[in-house]
Amino acid sequence: MVAQVAGLFPSFQQISGPCGTVVTGRDLTAFVREEFSNNAGAPLVARAGGGQANATPCPNAINYVATVATAANSLMLPPAIPGRSVTIINHGANDAQVFGVPNNPNNNGAPDTISAHGTTTQAGAAVGVDQPTATVGTYVCFNAGQWKQILSV
Amino acid sequence: MIGPGSPNPSGLPSFNVAQGLVAKAGGGQVGATPLPAFINEITIVATANDSVMLPPGFAGARITVINDAANAVQVFGYLPPSGAGDTIALSTSAAQSPTGTGVTQPAASIADYVCFVGENGNTNNTTAALWKQFRSA
Numbered sequence: 001m002v003a004q005v006a007g008l009f010p011s012f013q014q015i016s017g018p019c020g021t022v023v024t025g026r027d028l029t030a031f032v033r034e035e036f037s038n039n040a041g042a043p044l045v046a047r048a049g050g051g052q053a054n055a056t057p058c059p060n061a062i063n064y065v066a067t068v069a070t071a072a073n074s075l076m077l078p079p080a081i082p083g084r085s086v087t088i089i090n091h092g093a094n095d096a097q098v099f100g101v102p103n104n105p106n107n108n109g110a111p112d113t114i115s116a117h118g119t120t121t122q123a124g125a126a127v128g129v130d131q132p133t134a135t136v137g138t139y140v141c142f143n144a145g146q147w148k149q150i151l152s153v
Numbered sequence: 154m155i156g157p158g159s160p161n162p163s164g165l166p167s168f169n170v171a172q173g174l175v176a177k178a179g180g181g182q183v184g185a186t187p188l189p190a191f192i193n194e195i196t197i198v199a200t201a202n203d204s205v206m207l208p209p210g211f212a213g214a215r216i217t218v219i220n221d222a223a224n225a226v227q228v229f230g231y232l233p234p235s236g237a238g239d240t241i242a243l244s245t246s247a248a249q250s251p252t253g254t255g256v257t258q259p260a261a262s263i264a265d266y267v268c269f270v271g272e273n274g275n276t277n278n279t280t281a282a283l284w285k286q287f288r289s290a
Contacts, residue, residue: 040212040269062213064269087215089269089285091247134247136267136287152244152287 040064046073046092052099052126058088068092068133075131079104080112080141089136098139099128100147107145114139117151170194176203176222182229182238182253188216198222204255207231210239210282212271219263228266229255230284239282241266249283256286264288 043066047056055074063086065075071094077086079101090096100112102125111125117137123129129149131137136152171190175197185204193216195205201224207216209231220226230239230252238252244264250256258264270283 040267040271060213062215062267062269087267087287089242089267091242091285093247134245136244136285138287150289152289 043067044075045069046075046096048073050074050097052076052102052128055097055099058086061085062087062089064089065092065096068094068096071095072097072130074099074128076101077112077114077139077147079106080143080145080147081106082141082144084141085138087136087138088131090131090133092133094133096131096133097128098131098137098149100125100145102126104145110145112145112147114147114149117149122146172196174205176205176226178203180204180227182206182232182255185227185229188218191215192217192219194219194221195226196221198224198226198260201225202227202257204229207239207241207266207284209233209279210268210271210284212268212282214266214268214271216266217263218258218266220258220260223260225257225259227255228258228264228286229253230282231272233272233279236279237281239272239284241284241286244286244288252281258286258288262288 039060040062041060043064044056045067050072051074055076057076074097076099100114102111103109104112113122113125114129115122116129138150139147141147169190170192172194174195177184177186180202185206187206204227206229230241232238240249240252241256242249243256265287266284268282268284272279272282
């Protein structure tokens with residue numbers, strides 16, 4: 001799918017994302033993959049020990065998490081670009097903790113934050129949000145550096 | 154979306170919608186009403202558990218089902234001519250429901266079905282795809 005997109009647009013150096021955001025550099029490939037292919041990747045394992053540093057990246061539009069060995073083992077969203085939407089399926093045995101990136105190059109290097117489902121407050125960047133086991137969550141970026149979590153019931 | 158599992162009639166990137174679908178009376182996976190679009194509105198579920206069926210799953214597919222009918226509808230994964238049928242995990246469960254069981258979707262609800270493992274193999278002998286139901290409050 002990515003190859004098809006690259007073939008259609010071989011001269012991509014930068015593209016305009018939703019809301020006029022310009023996406024360049026290392027995020028471009030990931031952005032194109034997500035926006036055009038809605039891809040799903042291999043099963044993910046949440047980072048043992050949890051925390052934002054070295055949390056397991058969620059590189060796809062649809063991310064299937066098969067293993068959360070201990071509650072609060074961690075996952076990390078890609079950089080928050082307005083209009084971006086990322087889905088996480090948590091089929092691990094425990095709740096996962098989801099973080100934004102600590103340094104978003106598309107937002108002057110500031111850390112991304114997430115607002116948990118049912119709240120209007122952005123959680124601290126190093127705090128992240130909980131995604132319960134057996135749920136699916138979609139994370140929608142509505143402002144540079146800010147995500148909103150939508151959880152299944 | 155582009156792919157062999159693209160719901161008809163799009164085939165190519167599109168935003169097609171099917172309105173006014175009628176769930177198969179009597180329910181069950183065999184002969185369940187196909188969901189032909191990316192966004193599907195069901196208006197008639199005459200009896201609870203009348204049935205509809207997702208298209209063949211490909212990784213990354215996202216199909217929306219709006220149940221505007223009076224009863225809960227039973228949603229099944231695609232059943233190929235031979236081989237195992239696709240399965241769906243209920244919104245609140247980490248377990249894939251058996252292909253012949255499907256999952257329920259209440260009346261007056263909307264749900265996305267996201268495919269995180271696509272079918273493999275030739276079209277007459279596929280391995281099953283895995284879907285996850287996503288209903289939000």
